Amino acid sequence: MDGNGRWAARRKRPRAIGHRAGARTVNLVIDFCLDRGIGALTLFAFSSENWGRPEDEVGALMKLFVGALDREVGELHRRGVRLRFIGERGRFSSAIRERMAAAEARTAGNTRLMLNVAASYGGRQDIAMAARALAQDVAAGRLDPADIDEAALGARVALADLPAPDLFIRTGGDLRVSNFLLWQLAYTELWFTETLWPELGVEELEQALRVYASRERRFGLTGEQIAGAHAASPTEGPP
Numbered sequence: 176m177d178g179n180g181r182w183a184a185r186r187k188r189p190r191a192i193g194h195r196a197g198a199r200t201v202n203l204v205i206d207f208c209l210d211r212g213i214g215a216l217t218l219f220a221f222s223s224e225n226w227g228r229p230e231d232e233v234g235a236l237m238k239l240f241v242g243a244l245d246r247e248v249g250e251l252h253r254r255g256v257r258l259r260f261i262g263e264r265g266r267f268s269s270a271i272r273e274r275m276a277a278a279e280a281r282t283a284g285n286t287r288l289m290l291n292v293a294a295s296y297g298g299r300q301d302i303a304m305a306a307r308a309l310a311q312d313v314a315a316g317r318l319d320p321a322d323i324d325e326a327a328l329g330a331r332v333a334l335a336d337l338p339a340p341d342l343f344i345r346t347g348g349d350l351r352v353s354n355f356l357l358w359q360l361a362y363t364e365l366w367f368t369e370t371l372w373p374e375l376g377v378e379e380l381e382q383a384l385r386v387y388a389s390r391e392r393r394f395g396l397t398g399e400q401i402a403g404a405h406a407a408s409p410t411e412g413p414p
């Protein structure tokens with residue numbers, strides 16, 4: 176969700192105003208997913224590195240998170256959205272941690288949209304924590320090091336219970352993934368736009384889906400193999 180700060184700067188307003196405008200786009204994107212039957216959405220709300228921003232900006236973002244949790248969770252719950260947070264939760268205040276836990280517990284039974292909010296999240300940290308979990312299992316005698324493979328590590332990163340993301344969208348014009356879901360994005364289709372996050376709209380989201388639909392996802396195989404797999408099983412993706 177990049178570009179909130181620039182959106183505000185163009186209007187000669189403080190960066191916090193840009194984040195507030197960005198929160199409105201969050202609602203638009205959630206509505207879009209609910210409308211289109213998209214089952215999982217992961218938003219990069221705050222990176223491990225964002226703690227280093229000026230104190231007043233971090234404070235404004237924390238206030239925005241508390242306000243959004245207090246205001247939006249009831250409506251998300253009513254609409255069948257399950258909310259979950261990934262990242263280093265221990266770095267947030269107890270007031271925020273409690274709200275996160277309460278929102279997760281309240282919406283735990285919902286199945287229409289899995290909404291993951293990455294907060295104090297870093298992809299490298301995610302992989303490091305998974306490595307730590309593997310080491311703990313080995314030390315406790317629950318895991319043989321010979322059994323450590325992609326599946327074993329993949330089962331211990333964030334979002335392990337979901338399919339890998341199909342599409343990554345970054346607004347704001349920068350062409351990088353900036354430490355987001357590094358493990359999970361291995362075969363994700365990437366889509367970038369110059370549009371600043373507060374200005375992202377439904378037409379552009381539709382365009383992103385059209386581009387996604389036109390891509391050939393080969394997962395390391397050849398185009399012929401993929402065509403064959405589709406012919407054999409038109410409703411399923413390649414292995």
Ligand code: FPP
Pocket residue numbers: 176177178179180181182194195197198201218219220221222225239240243292347
């Ligand atoms: C990046 O833009 C955006 C963020 C660091 C914060 C994103 C947070 C929200 C949209 C608030 C609402 C979110 C939830 C889940 C309630 P930037 O500040 O880096 O923009 P810039 O690159 O133009 O400076």
